[in-house]
Amino acid sequence: MTSVANLQPEPTPIRACTISRDVQNFDLLIDDMELELGEAWGDLSFDDALQFLTQPEAESLEFVAIAVNGEDEREIDRISEIITQAKQQKIHVVLVADNVSPLALHQMLRLGAEDFLPYPLPEGGLHETIEKLRRPAPSAAEPAPRLAAVPDAPHEIPPAHPGFKAKGDRDAVVLPVHGLAGGCGASTFAANLAWELATIQKEGPRVCLIDLDFQFGSAATYLDLPRKEAVFDLLQDTANADSDTLLQAMLTFNDKLHVLTAPSDMLPLDFVTGEDIGRILDMAARNFDFVIVDMPRTVVGWTETVLVRAHVYFAMMELDLRSAQNALRLARTLKAEGLPHEKLRYVLNRAPKFTDLSAKSRVKRMAESLDISIEVQLPDGGAAVTQANDHGLPLAETAAKNPLRKEIQKLAKSLHELNAAVETGRR
Numbered sequence: 078m079t080s081v082a083n084l085q086p087e088p089t090p091i092r093a094c095t096i097s098r099d100v101q102n103f104d105l106l107i108d109d110m111e112l113e114l115g116e117a118w119g120d121l122s123f124d125d126a127l128q129f130l131t132q133p134e135a136e137s138l139e140f141v142a143i144a145v146n147g148e149d150e151r152e153i154d155r156i157s158e159i160i161t162q163a164k165q166q167k168i169h170v171v172l173v174a175d176n177v178s179p180l181a182l183h184q185m186l187r188l189g190a191e192d193f194l195p196y197p198l199p200e201g202g203l204h205e206t207i208e209k210l211r212r213p214a215p216s217a218a219e220p221a222p223r224l225a226a227v228p229d230a231p232h233e234i235p236p237a238h239p240g241f242k243a244k245g246d247r248d249a250v251v252l253p254v255h256g257l258a259g260g261c262g263a264s265t266f267a268a269n270l271a272w273e274l275a276t277i278q279k280e281g282p283r284v285c286l287i288d289l290d291f292q293f294g295s296a297a298t299y300l301d302l303p304r305k306e307a308v309f310d311l312l313q314d315t316a317n318a319d320s321d322t323l324l325q326a327m328l329t330f331n332d333k334l335h336v337l338t339a340p341s342d343m344l345p346l347d348f349v350t351g352e353d354i355g356r357i358l359d360m361a362a363r364n365f366d367f368v369i370v371d372m373p374r375t376v377v378g379w380t381e382t383v384l385v386r387a388h389v390y391f392a393m394m395e396l397d398l399r400s401a402q403n404a405l406r407l408a409r410t411l412k413a414e415g416l417p418h419e420k421l422r423y424v425l426n427r428a429p430k431f432t433d434l435s436a437k438s439r440v441k442r443m444a445e446s447l448d449i450s451i452e453v454q455l456p457d458g459g460a461a462v463t464q465a466n467d468h469g470l471p472l473a474e475t476a477a478k479n480p481l482r483k484e485i486q487k488l489a490k491s492l493h494e495l496n497a498a499v500e501t502g503r504r
Contacts, residue, residue, distance in 0.1 A: 090137035093118045096126045096159060097144040098152070103196060106144055106173055109203040123155055130162045140169035140210055142203075143185075144196070147176040157188050164189040169210045173198070183313050183348070193342060243320030247283065249362040250496050253370040253383050254391045257403040262426040263393040264290075264371050265462060266455070268299045269482065271369040272471040273489035275334040282366035282493065285327065285335040287357070289383070290373040291346055294339025300330045301469020304341035312340065315353040323360045335365070346373055351382040358386050366496070376407070381416055390420045391453075395427055396436065401443055408449070421449075428454035453488060456480040 093114055100107060100120045110118050121129055121141075129135055141163050145156060163170050172185055175196035186193060192206045252270070256263030268286060275284040288296035291312075297304050307326040311318055327335045337357075361368045370383060384390055392407065394400035404423065411418035423444075429436030444451045458472065458481030465475040472482035 091117060091119045091134065092137060092139050094121050094126075094129075094138060094141045095119075095144055096121045096123065096141050098123060098149055100144065102146060103144045103173060103175070105198050106142065106196070106203070109198055110142070113204060113207055123152060123159065126159045127155075127162055130159070130166055130168070135166060135168070138166075138168045140171055140207070142171045142173055143190070144173040145175070145177055145181075145185075146196075147178070150178060150181045153181055153184060156185065160185060160188045160190055171206055171210075182345075187313065195343075243324055243360075243364050245320060245363040247362070247364055247366055249365045249368045250388045250492070251358060251362060251368045251370065251383075251386050252389055252391065252492070253372050253387050254393060255372040256374050257392055257394045257407065258397070258400045259374060261393045261395050261400065262455075262462075263374075263391075264288075264295045264299060265466060266391070266393060266424065266426070266485065267369050267371040268296055269471050269473070269485045270489055271336075271367070272330070272334055272473060273486050274367050274369070274493060276473065277489055277493050281333065282496075283335075283364070284333075284367045284369065285337065285361055285365045286369045286371065287337045287361060288339045288371045289354070290371060291339055291344040291348060292373070293343075294371065294373075295466075296336060296371050297338040299466045299469060300334070300336060300471070302328045302330060302336055302338055304338045306341060308338060309340045309342070309344075311337075311357070312344070312349055312353065315349070315356045318356065318360070320360045320364055323357065324364065337361075346375060346377045349379065351379040354379040354382045355386070358383065362386070367492075376410070381414075384411070384416055384420060387420055389422050391424050392421050393424050393426055396425065396429070396440060396443065401447060404449065405447055408447070422453065423449050423451045424453040424455065425451045426455045427457040430456065453484075455484050458482070 093110065095103070095106060095110060095118070097103060097120070099122075126141075130141075141159075143156060143159065145152075149156065160170050170190040172182070172190045172193045173196050174182055174193060182193070191210065194202050194206060254263050254267040254270070271284055271286040275281050286296055286300075288294035296302075305326060305328065311322060311326045323337070324335075327337050329335055358368065358370070370387075372380070372383065392404065394404055408418055408421070411421070425440065429440065431437075440451060440454070458476075458479050461476040461479050462472065462481060465472050468475060472479050473486070476482060
C-alpha cells in the first residue's frame with residue numbers, strides 16, 4: 078500500500094484508492110486491494126480525498142473504494158461531496174459498507190456510486206466488481222449483449238415493457254407466498270401458480286409476480302428473465318413512482334405473465350419501508366387481476382404490510398420438524414401482534430402419496446398438534462421440477478403431466494373461479 082496523502086513520483090502509477098476515516102477498520106479490504114492491485118493503490122482519508130481528486134495524479138485512477146461504517150454516517154455530507162467529485166473526474170466509485178443504515182446507503186448510491194459491497198467482503202467480491210468496472214460499455218451502434226441463455230431454453234428474452242397502459246381499472250387478489258423453511262419450494266410454487274393463473278383461459282386474467290426477496294430472489298432465474306436496473310430505481314424512490322413507473326420496471330414472460338424481479342444486486346431487506354412496499358402493492362393491485370408475491374423467508378418490518386393487503390397468505394411447509402416449529406412460531410408471533418393470522422393458508426409441499434397411509438397419518442398429527450388446517454397438499458414433482466427451474470420455464474411448458482403441475486393448475490382454477498364469482502356478485 079502506498080500513502081497518497083504525500084504522494085511521491087513512482088514508476089507505477091496509482092490505479093485505485095481507498096477512502097475512509099481509518100482504513101485499518103477494513104483490514105479485509107486492505108488484503109483484497111493488495112491481492113488485486115499489488116502496490117498500485119493508495120489510501121486517503123476523508124480530509125485528503127477532495128484535494129487529491131483534483132490533482133493531476135488522480136487522472137490515472139480507475140476507481141476509488143469508499144469504505145464507511147455506522148460511525149461515518151455523521152460525515153455523510155462530506156462523503157457525498159467526495160462521490161460527486163470522483164464522478165466529475167470520471168472515476169468509478171465503489172462503496173464498501175459496514176452497518177450503514179439503508180437511508181445513508183440509498184443517498185450515496187443515488188449520487189452515482191456504481192457498485193456496493195457489504196463488509197466483511199464476500200469472497201471474490203472485489204475481484205468481480207473490478208472486472209465489471211473494467212468491462213467496456215456497449216457502443217450505441219451495437220445492441221447490449223443478451224444474457225447468456227440456458228441451454229435448450231426455447232423462448233427469447235422478453236420485451237422490457239408490459240404491453241398495456243396503466244389505467245388503474247383493476248382490483249387484484251393479492252396472494253403472497255412465504256416459505257417457512259429453506260428449500261421448501263415457495264418460489265417454485267409462486268412462479269408456477271402465477272403462470273397457471275395467467276394462462277387459465279385464452280384471454281386470461283392480468284397477472285403479475287412480484288419478487289420481494291431482495292437478496293436471494295429466484296423468480297428471474299425460474300423464468301429466465303434478466304434483472305433490470307429499473308427495479309432498484311423503483312425501490313429507492315417509491316414516493317415519486319406511479320403505475321407507469323412500476324410497469325416499466327417489469328418484464329413479460331411469453332407475453333402473458335408480468336414479473337417484477339428482485340434487484341440485480343443484493344440489498345438489505347430493510348432497504349425499503351412498509352410504506353414503500355404498500356405503494357408498490359397498491360399500484361400493482363390497481364392494474365392487475367392477480368398479484369402473486371414471492372416473500373423472503375425472513376420476517377421483516379414490512380411483512381405486516383403485505384399480510385394486511387393479502388387476501389390469502391400462503392405459508393409453504395414440508396413434513397418435517399423445522400417446518401412445524403417455524404409454523405408454530407409464525408402463528409404465535411402474528412397472534413401476539415394482533416395481526417390477521419386467519420389469512421394464513423398452509424400448503425404442504427412434497428406431500429405423501431395417497432397410498433402412503435403412515436405418512437398421511439403423520440400429516441394429520443402435525444396439523445392437530447399445531448392447531449392448523451393444511452388445506453393444500455402438493456405432491457413431489459421429482460427431478461422434472463429442478464429441470465424446469467434450471468431451464469427457466471414453468472412446469473406447464475416442460476412437464477405438463479407432472480403431478481405437481483396438475484395440483485397447482487387445480488388450485489389456480491379454483492382461485493380464478495372464486496374470484497369470478499365474487500366479481501359477479503359485485504355487479
